[in-house]
Amino acid sequence: MHEDRDSRHADFLRSHPQIGCFQSKNTSIRTNVRSSHKDENESPPLQIKIDWRRACPISEHQDAKSCRGDPKMNQTNVGQKLFYKDFRLLRLFMEIVKHGGFAQAQAALNLGQSTVSNQMSELEQQLGFRLCHRGRGGFRLTEEGQQVVDAARTLFDSVGSFEARMSSLRDGLVGDLAVHVVDHVSSNPASPLPDAIDLFTQKAPEARLRIYVDTPDNIELSVLNGECDIGIGSFFHHGASLRYDWLFDERQLLVCGARHPLSTRSDTELSPDAISRYPFISRSYLRQQLSDDKEPASFAAHMEAVALMILSGRYLGYLPDHLAEPWIRRGEMVVLLPEDMGYTAPFEFVRRVDGPRSTLVQTFIDCLASVRRQKTTALGVSKLDQKDPGGIAICP
Template sequence: MQCPISLHLGYTSIRVSLEESVLKRLQPEPRLRDLRFAKNLDWNLLKLFNEIVEAHGITRAAALLNRKQPALSLALKRLEERLGVTLCRRGPTGFELTEEGRILADTCSVFAASVREIPARLSDIKAEVRGHLRVMLVSNLVAPALDQAIETFHQKYPAVELIVEVAAWTDVVNALIQHKVDVGISPSRVMRAELSYLPLFTEVHRPYCGRSHPMFGVEASGPSDLASESFVLTGADEGDELTEFRLQHGLGRHVAGMSNHLEEAKRLAMLGVGICFLPEGYAKPDVDSGRLWPLLAGDGVPRTGIYVVTDPNSPAQISRELFITEIREELKSAA
């Protein structure tokens, strides 16, 4: 039979152990505690403390900062209360840091030095970013936001070599999936789940004819007016929206010419070979000079969304991310 005293001591030991366990669970984990401290701390107090330390006292720091001495004293007191320690002593011998104060002063000194290096480090990034940026796009895009982004990107990161290729939109997507290019700019038939799409602009397509064509100077009342005319088709460069529009209205049943290169298809249209659908922005200079004529006005024409396409699963590349950032900034400015 156990002694009552032994049983009581055993019970007390178990109770104390349970209490310690509960208290330990109630205390925040060190990492969580540190995160809360950093989030709730007024960082300006650290800056003022660093100024006081560098000035060897509150009075001189107040004069250098053009601040009132009581305001700095109050800031120092707030910091000490937040940390739960005394950081310095002020008396007949002058300003003196405590051991805790010296530890914090060393930390603030490193922090202040890092802050002072920010401008230099940001300017040095121009020299640090190097390598290649491979961009593949569909031909003859007229996209001011893209042009401005390329110009700004080169000015900021001149050491990056820009490699630009032109291809049909299907080839652009395939090249991205195979990681042959870093950025693709093209229309998209289907939004693939593994790719990321940033809308760049909407490309408007209209039918145009050259000066020697019988319909030059005539404004058609609708697509049906053009159904009996001969067309120059753009083959693989033709987007789905344009193909559906042509088939819906019976356009292109009579083919006078074809080219997978948009500039050559435009040449045939300018020479009067046939009517050709062209991007409005691309045709504008020739319309303004009188070499091409738009046969359909208004909104009832095909429109194609053009996207900046990237593959998030491709190897990380800082030049690609910086280039996308420039495009986003240009789109934001144009909005």
């Protein structure tokens, strides 16, 4: 039996001369293979040592110990050996790039400075070149680093497509499903998400649903990069590589705090022009303005931060009606000209246009569509066929 196995391995190597020599980490097999090239100065049989569980390429006749200890060998063969640990290091590097530096990535990944630095150094040693500049001059990719980023995105896209295809071949609905949503979507009574999650977990009890909160622009980027399967939010700039489907509407109100000078004015005393003279806080991903000739006084990425600034009495800002309602009811916030200054924002779910879609992703989309249909029927809303809503008038 062993002779048959060794013979099959030898036949495989004869037909794949580019594989070269392999060094075993654990169990190994030795066999002799002669080159198919006939020459009067033909070299002696090439000895090949293979670990069929985890092969580490080395050059011909290279000793195992010298291979492990020579960093130049790591540089020479980097394109031939990518294992699980290398994937983790590449993902760490991509997180650093995504967050624009080491310090930002440390906080997002909950890792210490030495851990991030050591793992990046390990990746650079493995690749054989520097990926980025860091230090007092700030974070900046090298030319090679940018090429690695582009290649890594292609690699992870391929891995994601493979996983999706394998998942679709399995009988059961198992695996991970990543959904990214904007903040405070849970308090909107029009949102189908709670009911859709309930329905999904009934259909796929073995699946692991992971939900993350982020800003709309980051959600779109995560969907494009394959970091999440489905994104949910209000997206004002639609990307060509993404598909957007309407989910529900959210009413946005312009409000001020109870201590703000405008809080005691009646609607008849107010006008859009008078309101626009006061400091206004905009969401950073929208770049909202109350008038064309005046920039916002401040920016915030999340609505919790916007609410805090409004409650200070120093700023005006937009909040969803369901989020502002408790403060309005307690007299801590006041709505300003709701008919003139308010607007409706469509919420959509987004996913990539290209690539295979796993059964798990399709099941969640079906659950969203089913609950959406029930809610829109109950509310008398007819937008189920609307796939690309028009622009929203942020400014009057």
